[in-house]
Amino acid sequence: MRVMIAEDEEKLADALVQIFARNKITADAFGNGADALDNALTGIYDVIILDIMMPVMDGIEVLRRIRAEGISTPVLMFTAKDEISDKVRGLDSGADDYLTKPFATDELLARVRALGRRSSAAIISSDVITCGDISLDTAAYELSCGQNSLKLGLKEFSIMELLMKNSGRVLSKETLITKIWGYDSDAEYNNVEVYISFLRKKLGFIKSKANIKTVRGVGYTLEEDGGR
Numbered sequence: 001m002r003v004m005i006a007e008d009e010e011k012l013a014d015a016l017v018q019i020f021a022r023n024k025i026t027a028d029a030f031g032n033g034a035d036a037l038d039n040a041l042t043g044i045y046d047v048i049i050l051d052i053m054m055p056v057m058d059g060i061e062v063l064r065r066i067r068a069e070g071i072s073t074p075v076l077m078f079t080a081k082d083e084i085s086d087k088v089r090g091l092d093s094g095a096d097d098y099l100t101k102p103f104a105t106d107e108l109l110a111r112v113r114a115l116g117r118r119s120s121a122a123i124i125s126s127d128v129i130t131c132g133d134i135s136l137d138t139a140a141y142e143l144s145c146g147q148n149s150l151k152l153g154l155k156e157f158s159i160m161e162l163l164m165k166n167s168g169r170v171l172s173k174e175t176l177i178t179k180i181w182g183y184d185s186d187a188e189y190n191n192v193e194v195y196i197s198f199l200r201k202k203l204g205f206i207k208s209k210a211n212i213k214t215v216r217g218v219g220y221t222l223e224e225d226g227g228r
């Protein structure tokens with residue numbers, strides 16, 4: 001399971017990342033609403049934790065924008081005070097659950113696991129992602145176009161899944177390294193370039209019209225029709 005934490009209290013955010021790690025849950029923490037939104041929109045997380053009070057953009061606005069973009073990832077809201085109004089605003093904006101600070105670690109873990117099971121069930125019910133003329137079977141790691149299909153390696157699959165879920169958006173090389181290899185990885189830009197090259201060849205092999213376009217100085221974007 002992979003969890004995103006949007007929390008501006010740095011010590012709490014670091015502690016939560018460590019708590020999740022001890023419980024075999026991967027967690028990424030972000031300290032402001034803008035960074036939280038950007039990363040939530042990648043669609044790679046099983047559960048999102050949002051603190052209502054955050055700089056740049058508050059948790060409620062982040063949640064509204066996530067839902068407006070069609071991201072259905074379960075969201076747990078943190079509230080600093082036990083006020084009904086905060087809870088109502090969060091739930092009305094699309095939150096799935098909430099916790100009031102301070103909270104017990106065991107309760108947080110239990111709620112996150114419950115939301116994670118909900119997220120997994122949704123993934124199981126829809127194993128195929130489609131974009132233009134290509135389909136990606138997330139259970140079999142299989143990329144298809146019409147009657148043509150082939151298996152992808154783990155890194156290839158992860159990159160293609162990210163590109164398909166963000167079709168039309170430019171993903172920077174930094175974002176791909178962070179999301180695919182991890183924050184502490186020593187992967188470099190050429191690692192990304194190699195896998196992008198592999199994927200382009202495989203799109204050609206299955207005779208797809210889709211193309212992974214290089215946006216010079218920025219990153220890559222998946223074009224459903226090859227830009228034609």
